[in-house]
Amino acid sequence: MFSRIKEDINSVFDRDPAARNSFEVLFNYPGLHAIWFHRLSHKLWRANWKLLARFLSTFSRWLTGVEIHPGATIGRRFFIDHGMGVVIGGTAEIGDDVTLYQGVTLGGTSWKAGKRHPTLEDNVVIGAGAQVLGPITIGKGGKVGSNSVVVKDLPANATAVGIPGRIVPDKDSAEENQQREKAAKKFGFDAYAVSTENPDPVAKAIGRLLDHVHLMDSRVSDLCKEVNRLGGDVCSNNLPELKVGEFVEDEKEAAKRRESKIASFDPEI
Template sequence: MFSRIREDIKSVFDRDPAARNTLEVITNYPGMHAIWIHRLSHKLWKNNWYLLARSLSTFSRWLTGVEIHPGATLGRRFFIDHGMGVVIGETAEIGNDVTLYHGVTLGGTSWNAGKRHPTLEDNVVIGAGAQVLGPITIGKGGKVGSNSVVVKDVPANATALGIPARIINEKSQSEKDQRDQVAKKFGFDAYAVSADNPDPVAKAIGRVLDHMHLMDRKVADLCKEVNQLGGEVCQEDLPELRVGEFIEDEIAAAKRRETRVESFDPEI
């Protein structure tokens, strides 16, 4: 149990730059609280303690603003950011490393018994306010834009936007992996960056990553040719660049500014 909790906390740091320390995550992330309570209510549900399971689920909704039916199946490292207004139905199935933002509904479109809620495969991201309805599947690595209404399957690595949602891109896994590798090399999180993303900033970042990937390949080929001709170039690896280092510098600078302000005496 504790290993799963540690895994959950680590997943928060991987996906939310606002998380500063473990204590803050444990005490101030209602999405995590809802998931942890759900694990207990889900076990009760599986053992036919239906009333107790539903009661615990209702308490969790009151406490966190997140409603997860105890019958829903959640994968590992599932993360609900902010949490308020999230609704997950009874037959919903969620894979590993899935991220939901506030106001998301994984709902049904039928009153008939049986499978009536969505299935989210691994590494899916659902934007704030999105509605994913019916026994549909969001494929691995799929993304759903904020406030979209999805009523049909979304292929793997595709992005769905609009009401009703339509597929705006469907990149191959190899193309996606290439972009992710370049992003990691330069210490950048490529979340929700796609060539066809309607967000102009995200689109520009995606194009920059593609450009850097192409330039890296050309420089590597050039170095190889020069070395074959007897030269000695590109022998040293580039230093690793981590965005976290810059964030830490900014935090330290902010603390220094606060110290100067607190020490300032207006009567001098």
């Protein structure tokens, strides 16, 4: 039992950069508490102590904000981040290393007995507020975007977004994504979410912009080399680094100026 708890705590450090130490995780992560309560209630459910199992799961819901039916089957290193509002149905099956965020529902679409809830295979990630409904399967490594509603099977390593959920094609190669990250670092830009694995259209637009900047930079660099080879002296200075803080400070100064103008305005004039 203690080895499983230790394994759960270690899995948090792999998926939540805000986790600082084991003591903090042990006492301040309700998603983990809900999983531990579920393991006990699931054993009671399988031992046919169903009423006691439901009492325990209800208490866990009250304590953590996470509702997991005692009949649900959950694998190892399952992580519920933030947790509040998560609902997992009684016939749901969850594999290893699966991650759910707040507000996720693994629900049913029918009142008929039998398999009514989703199956999540290993390494699946479900974004905040997403609804995965019915006896469908999310393949290994599948991702569901925040606030999406998925009612059909999702192949392995695919990403579904929208209502109803649709698969987002990822035509860019790993090499292209690596080039974007290098270009971002070179220009002092935060490389977070520039990969097309992120279905956010703004992130995709930034990624394409970085592709364009990278191409133009390569051509200018080749041109500078040829000019220098012919005896010129160009492109000797390094590119200035872009710092987000500078733009933030500019916004603060602009806000102060606006407040000053409003304060000095006399409505009687």
